[in-house]
Amino acid sequence: MVTMTNPISLEVDLAPGAKRSLILPNPVMVASGTFGYGIEYTKVFDIQRLGGIVTKTTTLAPRRGNPPVRIAETPAGMLNSIGLQNIGITALVRDLAPVYATWKTPVVASIMGFTVGEYAEVASRLEGIEGFAGVELNLSCPNTERGGVEFGQDSEAAAEAVARVSRATTLPIIAKLTPNIADPRIVARAVVEAGADALCVGNTLQAMAMDLERRRPVIGATFAGLSGPALKPVALRQVYVVAGAVDVPVIGCGGIATARDALEFILAGASAVQIGTATFTNPLAPIEAIDGIEAYCREHEICRIGELVGAGRAPADRKPRPETVPLK
Amino acid sequence: MKTGFARVTENTRLYGDTYIMWLDSPELIQGATPGQFLMLRCADLLPGLDGAAELTGASIADDPLLGRAMSYHRIREGENGREFSILYDVVGRGTAWLARRDPGDRVYAWGPLGRGYSLPGQSGQNMLLVGGGIGIAPLLWLADEGVARGKSVVLIDGARDAKGVFPAELVPAEAEVVVTTQDGSVGRQGLVTDVFLDYYGWADQVFACGPNPMFAALSEVLTRHEGSQRARRRKPVQALLESAMGCGTGICYGCAIFDRRGNPRLVCKEGPRFELREIW
Numbered sequence: 001m002v003t004m005t006n007p008i009s010l011e012v013d014l015a016p017g018a019k020r021s022l023i024l025p026n027p028v029m030v031a032s033g034t035f036g037y038g039i040e041y042t043k044v045f046d047i048q049r050l051g052g053i054v055t056k057t058t059t060l061a062p063r064r065g066n067p068p069v070r071i072a073e074t075p076a077g078m079l080n081s082i083g084l085q086n087i088g089i090t091a092l093v094r095d096l097a098p099v100y101a102t103w104k105t106p107v108v109a110s111i112m113g114f115t116v117g118e119y120a121e122v123a124s125r126l127e128g129i130e131g132f133a134g135v136e137l138n139l140s141c142p143n144t145e146r147g148g149v150e151f152g153q154d155s156e157a158a159a160e161a162v163a164r165v166s167r168a169t170t171l172p173i174i175a176k177l178t179p180n181i182a183d184p185r186i187v188a189r190a191v192v193e194a195g196a197d198a199l200c201v202g203n204t205l206q207a208m209a210m211d212l213e214r215r216r217p218v219i220g221a222t223f224a225g226l227s228g229p230a231l232k233p234v235a236l237r238q239v240y241v242v243a244g245a246v247d248v249p250v251i252g253c254g255g256i257a258t259a260r261d262a263l264e265f266i267l268a269g270a271s272a273v274q275i276g277t278a279t280f281t282n283p284l285a286p287i288e289a290i291d292g293i294e295a296y297c298r299e300h301e302i303c304r305i306g307e308l309v310g311a312g313r314a315p316a317d318r319k320p321r322p323e324t325v326p327l328k
Numbered sequence: 329m330k331t332g333f334a335r336v337t338e339n340t341r342l343y344g345d346t347y348i349m350w351l352d353s354p355e356l357i358q359g360a361t362p363g364q365f366l367m368l369r370c371a372d373l374l375p376g377l378d379g380a381a382e383l384t385g386a387s388i389a390d391d392p393l394l395g396r397a398m399s400y401h402r403i404r405e406g407e408n409g410r411e412f413s414i415l416y417d418v419v420g421r422g423t424a425w426l427a428r429r430d431p432g433d434r435v436y437a438w439g440p441l442g443r444g445y446s447l448p449g450q451s452g453q454n455m456l457l458v459g460g461g462i463g464i465a466p467l468l469w470l471a472d473e474g475v476a477r478g479k480s481v482v483l484i485d486g487a488r489d490a491k492g493v494f495p496a497e498l499v500p501a502e503a504e505v506v507v508t509t510q511d512g513s514v515g516r517q518g519l520v521t522d523v524f525l526d527y528y529g530w531a532d533q534v535f536a537c538g539p540n541p542m543f544a545a546l547s548e549v550l551t552r553h554e555g556s557q558r559a560r561r562r563k564p565v566q567a568l569l570e571s572a573m574g575c576g577t578g579i580c581y582g583c584a585i586f587d588r589r590g591n592p593r594l595v596c597k598e599g600p601r602f603e604l605r606e607i608w
Contacts, residue, residue, distance in 0.1 A: 036579040040597075044329055044577070056581075064592050071574045071582030076390040078574065082581045085592055229390040258386045280575035281369065281393055282385025283331050283438050 008297045009304045012051065012272050014249045015134070015172035015197035022134045022172040022197070024051040024106060024272055027305055028262060028290045031253050031276035032057050032110035032136060033082065037096050045287050048104045051272060055092065057110040057138045060122050062088035072209045072218045077230030078277060079207055081221040084112065089125045100131030108134040108174065112141045116157065120164035127169045136174040137165060140203050152178030155190035166195035174251065176200040177242070184238050185245040192246045200251040200274065201242045205231055228277040231255040236268055243269025243310060244317050257285055259292020266305070267312025329441060329577065330355045333383055333434040337411060344491030346417050346462065347427050348401065354409040356439050360400055362470040363568050363601050366439025367395030367576035370422035385436055396422040397573045397596070399466035400440070415465040441576050442600050445470055445566050448479070448533050456531035457483040458520050458546070460538025464494045466568055470535055475500040482506065482527050486520035486538070489513050521545045525553055536604065537568040547608035565604035571595040
């Protein structure tokens, strides 16, 4: 009988080609908007064990968010339309960065702007601030300079936002893509070309619910984003597709609740995962996922988590598809 | 806050369509105060896990997905230490699931959560408790505590009809109960606001729990009664808000309400207890 005594390495480098690396101790991050600013859970579990924490999306000015109703339960899922309530970049840097600077776990600032200039402005405020290991661009924001089309649905605007941010900061850049698009590969390639070090695939799916008694949409803002287990198969396919189209690390996000879910995304090509809604319904979900991944590796004699990344892809899909190579 | 599986020791219909469930989990009540709450997942264990010794939050089916926020209703000494109860109306899929639990079943929960009532010190002798509908739930533990501390307690119980009135024999004998029903089938016909001022002058402090329209009506009655009296001279009215919640722990931002100044307040974390006139 073979017993594995060597420690298993769950370490992940999300920005191998960047000026500054973004090394996670394990592939389990907590998703933006589902873990507040990280400080809320310091007494719930040892948050220093997390692979990474992505903050609530922060904008240039503080935002009060949408009026109620903000959330609704749907079959095996939930809708949310919080409206980006956040404390603003000044408070994030002033009040929370000093706390993050004392943490072992990498903290990634999720940022958003309503113009490309605003993305760059918010990113520049993070430059040189101790406590941040990276920046994640939430691209699910209406672009006021382009008639309100979301950045994530407009490859040119998304690329421009990433390019401007990469000039404004030396932090590794994660671009968080939207699933509300026909072919995610187009935006994915555009933002990688523009300087994204890693991609997060993806975000909530546009959805709604109707109240039969009031005869009105359940959610105050009418439309909302679907998350939770109902979203998982959709997100898994998106990760598979995008991972085959780019050469940078992909972070899987969407309906991941357990180690098994996380491993499915890793086999599909994700280098890391983000847990979101699951933390609402099981406060210990991120920690249980880390433990479960480690147990799986031990059981299957996997020494490095990297061995599993993309290992579930069909043979023909293991290398970048031919169309990603420019034609002569 | 702790997470864990609480074991159902008793689950019965107490009155009308209202149920009481007693749960055995000393750690989920440890450190809790009246007005605090916990979140309960109201979904089955995954197939094959019924007899499993080791269960986690991931052992529960994905539907219904979200936890249900429930106030601690009362506490008692059980066979394995302190037990707590929740009082609930069957209003949807989650509470229907709760109503079908049998003694011995396990329910995944996390708590205690939020800021509960601030209990009065030496100065506040007279406690006026105002409950609308199922909002009576947290007030019983508060009444028990008040009586135990030698306070004078009046409990106004507002219900739609006789079916919704909390059984008077279950209220501590030292407390005075005032019942209002909308149809007049028991007690005074009307709303809690119709009798509120009869006791307000006597009270040192007010503790309320009920639906948002009740708080809006209470605030209106108080404003009319006190005129332009300065805020600092007003008696404190602690309002314990009911809200659907996503997480109960301040990370989803789903339960926010807007206060009088237009600022969002998280019911789960900044509340559920607010000073009435900060909100209405």
